[in-house]
Amino acid sequence: MAPPRRLGVVASCIVAGAIFSAAASQVRNPLPESLTSDLLGPEDEAALSEAAEPVGPFEWVAITIGRNDTLDALFRGMQLRLTDLAALRTLPDVRRSLDMIRPGDVIQLTHLDGEIKSLTRRINETTTLSVTRTEGGFNSNIVENPLEIEERKLAGTVTTSLYLAVNEAGGTDRLAVSLADVFKYDIDFVNSVQPGDSFVVAYQQQWQDGEFVRDGEILAAEFVNSGRSYRAVRYVGPNGRADYYTPDGRPVRKAFLRYPVDYARISSGYSLARRHPILNRVRAHRGIDFAAPAGTPIKAAGAGRVVSREWNGGYGNAVVLAHAGGVTTLYGHMSRFAGGLSVGDRVAQGQVIGYVGATGLATAPHVHYEYRVNGVHQNPARVTVPKADPIPASLMADFKAQTAPLLARLDAAPADQSIRVALN
Numbered sequence: 001m002a003p004p005r006r007l008g009v010v011a012s013c014i015v016a017g018a019i020f021s022a023a024a025s026q027v028r029n030p031l032p033e034s035l036t037s038d039l040l041g042p043e044d045e046a047a048l049s050e051a052a053e054p055v056g057p058f059e060w061v062a063i064t065i066g067r068n069d070t071l072d073a074l075f076r077g078m079q080l081r082l083t084d085l086a087a088l089r090t091l092p093d094v095r096r097s098l099d100m101i102r103p104g105d106v107i108q109l110t111h112l113d114g115e116i117k118s119l120t121r122r123i124n125e126t127t128t129l130s131v132t133r134t135e136g137g138f139n140s141n142i143v144e145n146p147l148e149i150e151e152r153k154l155a156g157t158v159t160t161s162l163y164l165a166v167n168e169a170g171g172t173d174r175l176a177v178s179l180a181d182v183f184k185y186d187i188d189f190v191n192s193v194q195p196g197d198s199f200v201v202a203y204q205q206q207w208q209d210g211e212f213v214r215d216g217e218i219l220a221a222e223f224v225n226s227g228r229s230y231r232a233v234r235y236v237g238p239n240g241r242a243d244y245y246t247p248d249g250r251p252v253r254k255a256f257l258r259y260p261v262d263y264a265r266i267s268s269g270y271s272l273a274r275r276h277p278i279l280n281r282v283r284a285h286r287g288i289d290f291a292a293p294a295g296t297p298i299k300a301a302g303a304g305r306v307v308s309r310e311w312n313g314g315y316g317n318a319v320v321l322a323h324a325g326g327v328t329t330l331y332g333h334m335s336r337f338a339g340g341l342s343v344g345d346r347v348a349q350g351q352v353i354g355y356v357g358a359t360g361l362a363t364a365p366h367v368h369y370e371y372r373v374n375g376v377h378q379n380p381a382r383v384t385v386p387k388a389d390p391i392p393a394s395l396m397a398d399f400k401a402q403t404a405p406l407l408a409r410l411d412a413a414p415a416d417q418s419i420r421v422a423l424n
Helices: 002-020 033-039 042-052 071-077 082-088 092-099 162-168 173-183 393-411
Strands: 058-064 106-112 115-124 127-134 137-144 148-157 198-208 211-225 228-236 242-245 265-268 271-275 282-285 288-291 297-299 304-311 317-322 327-337 352-356 366-373 376-378 419-422
Touching: 071 082, 082 092, 082 115, 082 137, 092 115, 092 127, 092 137, 148 162, 148 393, 162 173, 162 198, 173 198, 173 211, 173 228, 198 393, 211 393, 228 393, 304 327, 317 352
Parallel strands: none
Antiparallel strands: 058 106, 106 115, 115 127, 127 137, 148 198, 148 419, 198 211, 211 228, 228 242, 265 288, 271 282, 288 366, 297 352, 304 317, 317 327, 327 352, 327 366, 366 376
16 A cells, blocks of 8 residues: 555645646656656556646746836736736735836746736735635735844854954854944954954844844944953934943944945055155155955045045045044045035945045055044044043933843853844
């Protein structure tokens, strides 16, 4: 009796393939010949051959939306019934979903001779539209598949780089980038991190259906650089805005970024007696050069206003920003300016204003960065920027209540257990 039971499983798989696959008409007998001859008798082989024949012209189709595509045109091109499309659009949930299609979106459907039998479309990461045909017409359903949040803790020691240390501890590149981003105002992760530096980070991971999706927010972190400890904790204020603070309630964020480009190398520092590499004579270098690949985004070091955006002699393509307190910053040798910005526009700290290049007097791609106070050049590496205001006294109790458990995670034993909760 064992062979017939095995046959039943095989036959049902073939029938399912014939119903839901557009290539099902080519399916005959997917089992190896040696397997059929060894396990199946003549009657079984006849039954298998009969079951392997196509049982219907149902087709499963995945439509990837391209640029300038319309559903009307796609339905016509695939000889699907336009009356079905019209009927689908009478359902509110379906109409909204189908009217929101963008290039790259995927719509899956099954049809019988052009008549739609089912349709699914992933609206976003956690929501899917499902439509089925019934005797009375189409029924639609929005299927929710929420993400789950798992809180984790990771610790490691730097041997060569932060990236390698995070990966060796079981983390991802994304986590390494996020960790560097938290402490970027205090630590130079390109030039100052050295073997023996260490980190501890409590953070979130996002999961769905038991599968890892991505790393989430860093909740609290500590980085020890050259023996000095830096700590940061995430706090969400009553207005819903989240930011990182020191344990005593001071913002980690400073008025100015240390570097206008991420993870760049200093190729030339601030000097009043540098020999110019092109002019070959001693000439003051009143800024810092950050070497980076051509096209690397250049960011505004602080919030301000665009006062100049043009070709500027030896600076090449350059942008000058005005900030509070009489501070101006200059960014030179850009390959091109960021689109959508004009003189007089306001920019936020970290906003992209251009891209690394080698225009003007430059021998290789880099950005020349200057910092001036009331027109007088200052060394950007040594300038003291004002400290941000601490958490208001009226919010300190809420700050402590939120952050104390997060900071405690950093001091917990290494065997700290992960906690998974639903993401609302």
